[in-house]
Amino acid sequence: MEKNTKKIVNIVLLIIWLFVIFYFSNQPGNLSSSLSDNLTLFIFNNITDFLIFIVRKIAHISEFFILAILMYNVFKDYLSSKKSYLITFILSILYACSDEIHQLFVVGRECLPRDVVIDAIGVILALIFIKLYNNRKLV
Numbered sequence: 424m425e426k427n428t429k430k431i432v433n434i435v436l437l438i439i440w441l442f443v444i445f446y447f448s449n450q451p452g453n454l455s456s457s458l459s460d461n462l463t464l465f466i467f468n469n470i471t472d473f474l475i476f477i478v479r480k481i482a483h484i485s486e487f488f489i490l491a492i493l494m495y496n497v498f499k500d501y502l503s504s505k506k507s508y509l510i511t512f513i514l515s516i517l518y519a520c521s522d523e524i525h526q527l528f529v530v531g532r533e534c535l536p537r538d539v540v541i542d543a544i545g546v547i548l549a550l551i552f553i554k555l556y557n558n559r560k561l562v
Contacts (some may be wrong), residue, residue, distance in 0.1 A: 452531020487545030
């Protein structure tokens with residue numbers, strides 16, 4: 424794929440993913456809970472508060488893991504590797520904060536600082552994954 428086309432694709436994928444996160448955060452509490460319940464039942468064939476909690480938090484980690492990878496892919500084309508890691512981390516955490524604030528305005532949802540920390544875990548795991556992947560390519 425041509426370099427400029429790849430840059431555009433990376434930007435478009437990032438924007439789409441930002442909207443995906445926004446879409447899920449914009450779902451009313453009852454719809455979000457129903458989705459979590461159904462997914463928990465599908466995976467574990469059982470529903471407990473603990474399992475629902477685990478599924479919801481894994482979803483947070485996964486969303487922001489993907490966000491960080493997509494964001495890094497955009498910035499690596501314009502910045503040094505070190506700056507790409509730093510900007511990806513900062514902007515991903517800021518998006519996690521704005522995502523939680525956004526949920527204050529959605530019926531049945533709440534702003535939980537704990538979720539920002541969980542989102543940050545996804546970001547950190549993604550940056551570790553990227554670092555390991557990039558180091559592997561050099562060997």
